[in-house]
Amino acid sequence: MIMTKPLSYTPINLGRRIIWSSFALLLLFAPLLFSSGASLSLLSQMGTLMIFALSFNMLLGQGGMLSFGHAVYSGLGAFIGIHTMNLVSAGTLSIPISLVPLVGGCAGMFFGVLFGYVTTKKSGTTFSMITLGMVELVFACSLMFPGFFGGEGGISTNRVIGKPILGISFGPQIEVYYLIAIWLFISAVGMYAFTQTPLGRLINAVRDNPERVEFIGYNTQWVRYLTLILSAFFAGISGALSAINFEIVSAENVSAIRSGGVLLFTFIGGIGFFFGPMIGAILGVLLTVILSDLTKAWQLYLGIFFILVVMYAPGGIASILMMNLRVLKFGLYKKIWPSMWKLILACAVLALGAVISIEMLYQISLEGAGAADMQLFGVAFAPAKPSAWIVPLMLMLVGGLSFLRLRPSFARDWGEANTDIQEQLRRSQA
C-alpha cells in the first residue's frame, strides 16, 4: 500500500517555497519601490492590517465565525503594547522594542482566553451578536477607565527608547517598516501553518458541519475556543505593531467600527483564499487613506465599491484573480479577451463619467453655487456652468449603454471558458 502512495499526497512543497520566498523578497524590496516617507508609512499600515485581517480570517474563512468584535483583541494588544513601551521608557521594565509585538500577542491571547470562553459558547448569529455586545462593552469601558485607555485622546508613547541596538533606534519609519515586515512574515507563515494542522482542519470541519464534529470525538466549543485564542494572539501582534507604528493607541482601536472595517476588507479581499485578506488589507489602506486624501467623495466611492464587489464578485478580489489566473493557465484567454477588453473599456468610460460628475457635484455642494473651476485628471472643469456637464453625462451614457450591450457576450464567453475548464478538470480526474 505504501507503494501505491498517490502523487497528490506529497504536498507540492516546491511551489509553496517559491511563493513564500517571493513574498519575503517582496517585503524586503518594497521600500525600494515606494521609498517616500508616506508610502513607507502606508506599507507599514498595510503590514499590520494584513496580520489583523489574516487573523480575522482564521475565524471567518476557516471557522465560519462572523465576529463583529475582533478589534477587541488587536486593540487590547495595542494598549498593553503601548503601556509596555511606556514602562520600558520609564525604566520599570526592560524589553527591546522588537519584542513588544510578542507582548501584544500574549495580551491578545490572554483576552482571547477571557472573552473567548463566553463568545465561543455559541456559533452562528448568536456568536456574532455576542461579539457585537462584547466590543461595545469594551469600547464603552474605554471611556470609563481613562487610566488604562487614556480616554478619548488615547495613550501615546515614544518608540525611541534607550540606546539604539545595532544602530537601530526605531525612530526612522524604515526601521519600523522592517520590524513590521518581519513580524508579518512570521505571522503569515504561522497562520498558514495553522491551516495545515489538525486543529486548523477541524475548524474547517466545524465551519461546515458543527454537529457532526461532535460525533467524531471533538468538542466544537473547544475547537472554536482554541482557534479564537490563537487568532487573538495574532490580532494582538498586529495591535502592538500598530502601537509602535503610530505611537498612539486610542479607544477606536477597540471599537465596533474597527472590527467592522476588518470584516469588510477581509471579505473584499476574499475569505476563501489564504492570501485574500492580504489583498483586502492593501485595498483597505489604499481606499481609506489614499482615497480620502484624493477626494472628498471618498465615502461615496467606498460605498459604491463595496456594493459592486458584493454584487458582482462575492468571492472577493482574490476569487476574481484566481479565476482569471485559471483561465490564463488553461490558455483560454484568447477566447475571452476580445469581449473582455471591450467591456473593461466600457466600464472605464462609465466610471470616468461618473467620477467627473460626482466630483463636480461635490464641488458645488461644498463650495456653493459660485464653485470654482477644478482640475480633474489634468483637465479643467467648471461645475458651475451647465455646459461642463455635457462631457461627463455623455461619457456615462456611452459607457453605460455599451456596458449593457457588451455584457451578455462577455458573460457567455466567460461562462464557456469556465465550463471548458471544468470539463478538462473532470476529464483529468476521471
Place this chain on the structure above:
Amino acid sequence: MTVFSLELKDVRKSFGQSEIIRGSNLQVPKGERFAIIGPNGAGKSTLFNLISGRFPISSGAILLNGEDISRLRPFEINRRGLSRSFQITNIFHRLSVYENLRCAVLWSLGYKYSFWQRLNGLKDAHERVEAVLEQIGLKNRREIGAGLLTYAEQRALEIGVTIAGGADVILLDEPTAGMSRSESDAAVELIRKVTVGKTLLMVEHDMSVVFGLADKIAVVVYGEVIACDTPINIRNNQKVKDAYLGGHAPVEVAA
C-alpha cells in the same frame, strides 16, 4: 454476568409533554449485528440520539461496555468507542473526501486539538484514511469535495466517516435510504465488511437489508422494545406483523 457492548436500562425520554421513549430495554452483546425496526415515529432515531448523546435522557441508564454513558456529551461518548451515522447525510460538504476521513481519524489517533503538528506529517492518519478509502470504494474520488459526490457516494462516505475512527460500536441510521436496489446491495456488502468484529446497531425500513444483515432484530413500537429476537422468529411474530410488517416480510432471507 456478561458485559454487553451496549445496554439500555429502562430508558425514557420526553419532549415537553409527550413521552417518546417509554422504558426501552435492550442488550447488545459484543460483536453482534442488531437491526432496529419499527413504525414511523416509533422512536428509533430518537433512541440513537439518546445513545450517542445528542439528547440527554429523561431517566434510565445507557451502558457502553458496562460503563454508564447516559450523562455524557456526544464527543465523550465517541471517545469511548461508539460512533454513529445519520439518517440524513451529515458530512463536511466543503472538505474533500480525503479530508472528511482524516478529520474523523484524528482524535482516535491521539492528535486531539494539536496545532503544533503538521497534518501532512501524520503517517498513521494517512494510512488509516487510505485504508478506509479502499473499503468504501471512494479511492479515486479522494480529492473531490464531499458536497459534489453523488447521493450513493455520500452515503458511503457517511459510513466511512462513522467507522474511520475505529469505534467498536457502530450505529447506522437508515444507511440505505434512497438507494436503488443494486446500490443498497453494495451498501450491505460494505457494511458487512466494515463491521467485522464490531458491534452494529442499525435502523432500516428495507426488509431485505434487515433480514440480510442482522443477527438479531429489535422491534420498537411507541417507544418500547416489544420484541428482540432472531430474524426468523421476528418474521413469524404476530405482534410484529400487526404493528409493522403488514404483508411485507421478505420470503427469502439473506439471499
Place this chain on the structure above:
Amino acid sequence: SDTIKIAYIDPLSGPFAPVGQNILNSFQYVAEKANAEAWAGGHKIEVVGFDNKGSPQESLTVLKTIIDKGFRYITQGNGSGVGLALLDAVNKHNERNPGKEILYLNHAAVDPDMTNSKCSFWHFRFDSNSDMKMEALTSFMAKDLAIKKVYIIGQNYSFGHQVTRAAKEYLGRKRPDIQIVGDDLHPIGQVKDFSPYVAKIKASGADTVITGNWGADLALLIKSAKDADLKANFYTYYAGTTGVPTAMGAAGIDRVKQVSYWHPNNESFSGKEIVEGFKAKYKDDYYSMATYTVIASLSKAVKESKSIEPLKVALTMEGMTVKSLNGDDVLRKSDHQIQQPLYISTWVKTNGKDVKYDQENTGLGWQTNQKIEAFVASQPSSCQMKRPN
C-alpha cells in the same frame, strides 16, 4: 515668492464633518483675502483640507502623509483629544527630523494642558483656552445674585473634564455660596434623548446650567430642556457652532449664553465684510474667527522674519502682536497662548441695531452682555518651554 501650504487636519466626514467643513471654508476664504491683499508680502497662502475622521490615530497618518507632501504648517482644532495627539507627534517629528520641523497652529482645541503642562515650542494656540473662558464666564456669573444652584453637564472627554473642573474651582473661589447641585459627564455624540439628564437637572433644583457641549450634544440638551420646561439659564461655550443655532431655535432665547473670543454682533461689527462675503459665497455663517488670526499671524511672522521656515517663523511669532478682528492680540511668549478679549453674549432675536447678524437664518443672533479685555481674561501658565537652540 513661495506658496505657504497649511494642512488643515480636521474631520471632513462623519458626525463632526459640518463643523470641520465650515472652518475649512473659513480658512480658505480668509486665505483668499490674504493673498489678494498680499498680507504675507509676495508669498501666497494656501489651506488644504485633510480628513482625520475625528480620530487621533487617523490624524497621525494624515500627518505623515502631509509631511511627505512637503507641508510644514498644520492647523487643527476640532477636538482636544486629537490636538494632544498631534502636539505629541509634531514634537517627536521635529526632534527626529531637525531642519524639517513642522509648526502646529491650533485654532480651537482648548484643553488648557496644551499651553501648560504639555506646552511646546512648536504649537501656538489662537483660541482662548477653556480655563480663560471659564474665568470670564464665572466672573460674569458671580455678579448675578439670582444664581444659587448650578448644574454642570459635559461630554466625557478631556475638554469636558476640564470644563467641569474649572467651573467647580472658579465658582468655589468667586461665589462660595453657590451650590453645585450636580455634575454629569455623558458619552460624546451618542446620547439621543437628553430628557433623563434634564429630569435630573430639574430634580436638583438648579437655576443655571454650565456646559461645554457642542454639536448635536448641545442642541439636543437645549431641546429637551425646553420640552420639560426647565427654567434654567445655560452658560455655554459653543452654542454658535454649525447646527446648534438651528436646533436651538427660539427655545434658546434669553436662556442661552455663550462665551467666545468674537461674534459678528461685536461692538463695532468688526469683520462684517467677511461675514457677509462668506455668507454670499457659502450660504453659511462665518463664526470661527481664529481662522483670521491664524492667517494674519502667519503672514505677519513670515513678512517680519523674511522666511517661510517654521523655526524662524515660530521664533518671530513668539510674543508678537497681531491685529485681528477682536483687536490687537498677543501671542504670549511663555506658553504660546494667544491673549485676546472675550465676549459674553446672549441668544436673542435680531433687531437690526446691536443684533444685526443672525445665525443659520434663524432670525436669532448673539447680543453682547459684556466684553472682557484681554488682560482681564489672561491666565497664568505653568509652561516650562523647551526652545530649540
Place this chain on the structure above:
Amino acid sequence: MSGFFEIKDLHAYYGKSHVLHGVDLRVDRGEIVSLLGRNGVGRSTTIKAAMGQVDAQGSILFKGEQLIGLKAFQIAHKGLGYVPENRDIFPSLSVEQNLLLGQKSGKPAAGKPRWSLDDMYRMFPRLKERQHTAAGVLSGGEQQMLTLCRTLMGDPDLVMIDEPTEGLAPKIVDLVAEYLKELRNRGISVLLVEQKLAIALEISQRVYVMGHGCIVFEGSPQDLRGNQRIRQEWLEV
C-alpha cells in the same frame, strides 16, 4: 381528450450538463401514472422542470396552457402540485403551519377546496398528534407524510410525487398506496416517481420507464411485467 398534462420533447440542463434529451409523456385526468427508472436517469429532473425549477426547453402543456417559462408559483396556481423527494419541510414551523403554507396565497379558486386540515389529520392521525410540534423534529416517516399532505392542501388537480414511500415503514407504504388510489377517486391525477416497483405496478394505470434522459418504455403495468428485457436493462430487477 387532447392532453390534460402533456410533456413533449423536453430538454433540461443543469448549467451546461444536458440531463433530459427529449422526454415525452402524458397524464390524463384521473389517472395514476408512474415514472420508473434507475437512480440518476432524470426522473426528478422531469418533475422539477414541470414545476419550473430547472432550465428547460420543449413543451409542457397543462390544461392546454404552456408551463415553460412560468415561475414555480404561477405553475402551482395553475393546479399542479409537487411533492419533492428530499421532503423540504419547513423545520422551524409547526406541523400545522406547514400544512397551512400548503394553501395557496391569493383568493381561493371557485368552489370549495377538496381538502381540509381535518382530512389530512384523518388520513395520518400521527400528524394530528404532532400538530403543534416543530416539523424539524419529526421522524423521517412523519416528515414524508407531512410533505404529501402539505401539497394536497393546495388543492392541486395533478400531483407529482417523488418517491413518497422512501423511509416509510412497510405498513405505511401500503397506506400510502391506498391514499393515492383515494386521490384518483377524488378526480386528482398523479404522476408518481417510485423506486418500489411492486407498488407502482399495483396502483398505476400506465407506466413509463426512463433511461438516460429519455423515455424507453411506455405501457400498462401488465406490459411491463411481461417485458423482461426492459426490466432487466432499465430497472435492474
Place this chain on the structure above:
Amino acid sequence: MEFTLITLLNGVSYGLLLFMLSSGLTLIFSMMGVLNFAHASFYMLGAYFAYTISSKLGFWPAFFLAPLLVGLLGALVERYGLRSVHKHGHIPELLFTFGLSYVIVELVQLIWGRSTVPYAIPAMLDGPLFTLYTTTFPIYRGFMMLVALLMLLSIYLLLTRTRIGLVIQAALTHPEMVEALGHNVPRVFMLVFGGGCALAGLAGVVGGNAFITEPGMAATLGSIIFVVVVVGGMGSLAGAFIASILIGVAQTFAVAIDYSLMSALAIAGIKVTANTPAYALLSLSVSQVAPILPYLLLVLILIFRPRGLLGTREG
C-alpha cells in the same frame, strides 16, 4: 416622586422610540435574516424626506408620504440589489447594506448639505400635553408614543392575520419549495423589506423633529437597535417591544442614579480612597455605566437565554 414618575415616563417614551426604530429591523433582520446595517440610514431618509415634504405641503402629508417613499426606495433596493446578493449568504448581504449606508449618507449630504436642517415640530403638536407637578410633558412625546403603539398593532395584525410571516420563515430554509406551493417568494421579500424600510422611514418622520435632522443621525443609532432585536428574540415582535421598553426604562433610570460601588461600601462602613485597588471600578457611578447597559444585557441574554426574551429560535 415627581422625579421618579417623570423618569419612568421618559424611559417608556424613549423605549417606545427604540421600538419604532427597531420594529422595521425586527421584520427585516429576524424574519428575513438580513442584517440590515442601512436600517438607520432609512430612518434618516425618512426624516429628510419629511423635512422637504413638510416644508412644501405641511406635516401631515409628509407623515404619510415620506414613509411611503422610503418604503418604495427600500423595495427598489431589495429588487435590484439585495435580491441578487441574497443567494450568497448573510455576510454579502450585510456588506451590501453597509455599503449602502455609506452611499445614503453621502447622497443626503449632497442633496441637503452637511449641516442640520430646520425640520421643526408642527405647531399643532407643539407645546405641553400635561404638567406633572412642575414638569411639562410635551404633546409631541405623547404623539410619538401613540405612533409607536399603532405601529405595534398594525404589524401584529399583519403578521397574525396573513401568512406573510410563515412564508418568509419557510422561505429562509427552502425558498424553492415555498414557491412550488404557490407563493411568490421574491415579491414577499420585496414587500417585507420595503415595509421594514417604510417603518424606519416613519420613525424618521417622527424622530427627526423630536431630535435633530442631520447627516450624523444615522451613525449615532449604531448597534443599539440590533441589541433590541436580539434581546427581544429573533422573530418576535412582542419581544422587541418588551426589550425596547426594558432598555429604555433601565437606561433612563441608570442615568438618574449617582451611586457607585464606592458609595455602597461607604454605607457598609468601608472607606475607599483613590489608593484602594480597583478604585476606578469602585468609583464608577451607575449613571456613568448607563451607556453599556444595553450591551451588558445583550451579552447576558445571549449567554443564558440565546433565544432572547420571547424568541422562538436561535440565530
